[in-house]
Amino acid sequence: MSVPVAVTLARVQRTAFLVSAVGGVLLALGFVLDRQRFFQAYLVAFLFVLAPAVGSLAFVMLHNLTGGAWGFAVRRLLEAATRTLPFVALLFVPIALGVHSLYEWSHAEVVAADPILQHKAAYLNVPFFVARAALYFALWTGLALFLAKLSERYDKKLSLKALRKLKAASGFGLAGYVLTTTFASFDWGMSLEPHWFSTIYGVHFLVGQGLSTLCLSIVMAALLAKHEPFSRWLSPAHFHDLGNLTLAFVMLWAYASLSQFLIIWSGNLPEENVWYLKRTAEGWQALALILVLCHFAAPFVILLVRSSKRNAQVLARLALVLLVMRFLDSYWLLAPAFDEGEFAPHWLDIVAPVTLGALWLGLFVRNLHGRPLVSLQDAKLLGELEVHA
């Protein structure tokens, strides 16, 4: 009676690739017209699509360690997302090439005139920057492919040995993920304003990635809920769990944001408060207000209500809004660093995330083909137990 899942997926994939093709042309045009703005928009868009790819890796590992019903609904989807990492690594190449357009510390003459940057040059220099990025991607990709292989083997044969291996790899992997992602956030985000620093920056970035990933998995689960094999056992309880996790991450995001703000506001030191002064002037304050309302307050209230978490459609719409907010948050975090903090959105700022987002979505959906959409062993278990909603 309903459309087969492959057809829906193929349609999503086709649309995504089509959008990214059109966007690619526009991006190329932007590159020719205004190289500076191109790289700026590209960096924000890159970090936007990086989030669900690496964040999925974190959730897969977390689920390997803790278990829990929430994960069985989405873990094969998340694994497909992690297998996009080799392509995401390729998406980093333009940033490595455009490093001089983005990062002040990459200019020898700027560093020569700045004692603070001279001090930091041991860390903030182009070869080390690129080497670090290579290391991050090597670790993430390696982990993603290794875990995907293990879980494929586990699907074929229920083996405790494979399960133990998955757990061990996930424990160490999670520690490695947290450390590398933290430093990646310093490299790619914080060092745009190389004088400024905040010790919670990495935590804020990690939480943002987690939230993006959860939102993506909610949207995908809601999209597939009506199809086999999900329709057989995906229940409101699964969405309820995902909704609760989203609520937790919305709160964590607010917690990290407020902690940073409160501490810097109280200290009121010129080396720190400039960051907020920039972001609360010239029109950026409107964006800040939108984030407070739509990245925290409204989702928080909606997610407190039980019925909105158990309704896949309501939850999926909220997740879409939150994904937009995730982009705006990145934009608010990163873009004021460019061009003296002037608030001047550019058409590339929208084209870049749409293009990269669509390209990534297409790759992600393509990864869903050819592998079971649910963990076969777990589905077997669940089939025997019958899920109670």
Place this chain on the structure above:
Amino acid sequence: MSAPAHKPPLSEVIAPGHTLTSVSEKITKIVLTRATPRGWYIGFGIAFLLVMVLLVSITKLLVSGIGVWGVNVPVGWGLAIINFVWWIGIGHAGTLISAILLLFRQQWRTSINRFAEAMTLFAVACAGIFPLLHVGRPWLAYWLVPYPNTMSLWPQFRSPLLWDVFAVSTYATVSALFWYVGLIPDLAALRDRAKSKPWKILYGIGAMGWRGAARHWERYETAYLLLAGLATPLVISVHTVVSLDFAVSVIPGWHATIFPPYFVAGAIYSGFAMVLTLAIPLRKIYGLQDFITLHHLQNMAKIVLATGMIVVYGYTMEAFFAWYSANPYEQAMLANRAFGYYGWTYWCLLGCNALTPQFLWFKKVRSNVVALFVIALIVNVGMWLERFVIVVTSLSHDYLPSSWDTYTPTKWDWGLYVGTFGLFLALLFLFIRFLPMISIFEMRTLVPSGVAEAAEKDEEHA
């Protein structure tokens, strides 16, 4: 609510072979019928002596003033705040186990939640003593409360020290309520089983007329869930505010934005270490291995490892940013921490908090009860050292070399600290003697249903 497939097999959280009756019997027996073990008298005696040390230390302090402590200018906070933060952090594991694990529907919390909650209450009681005494004239502590008065007194609402007053008192209230509400059905069970009249009356008053009616249970479940929902944010807020006590200032080593999550993780870390420290001897002495199984200990060990790793993350960020900030004061702070007058405390802290928990990666260690006990003790020491390092090294060495000074705790500082151990242990001994240290009715829900029905029939026939 959720798919039941992934809960641990029940046999892991309760040893096989137990029936509803045997569970109630085993737990109530400790309180009602079994003779008080000699060890209890010895332990309580020692704790009582330490309470005397506490009373003497407080008396000396009140008679002579804060000068009997080692605090000075610039180290104005000293052991008092270190102990306050340490105790309050320990308390957090109790709330985490009872509230957050309840919300996450983790069944394994059941046998450890009761005494973990009691631990929370007693730890908060110990913690509260320090700031109260440190205000100098504790009889005027009510000045911290914003109330209309003719003295032109109004607290400074921008100060996290004031937020502490609200956060900690709210936390203490909700924790006490949560603990008591959870006790009500068990107090009724004790009332029904007590042999002597006075105990029947006492437990009966505590049970508030509980008869186990369906309506009672329904309201009870709602109240308990609501309290769990209330207690959860309090765990985070209390230690966040505690971290802000430091972070909102501009002292090098204190003014770091990572402080709130880092302090919360540290609190949970030390709290779980304390639960392990208490649970391991208790289950041995009272023969509760059936209820507090190896599975519980392993789970707690994993939480200790996970939160320990977050704490290590905090240390890493502090050290990296001391260098990356290119701020000479931050760099001097790190150098002073590692190689200054108090340098040894920093290395001990790293050994205790960063190195020791790494052994928990190995399943062999996690399932070795003695090793777990030793690691938990080391973590407790490490977390105390962490607060010492943060408080003392930063204060003793701030911006102006002319105002640098060292701090050495006096015997009255130590007397007060050791005394709170006495208070904590004495309360704990009284608790395990007079109240069920494991929730009876919640344990009964873990008895496999087939066994439960059979046992109920037996009870009816008996």
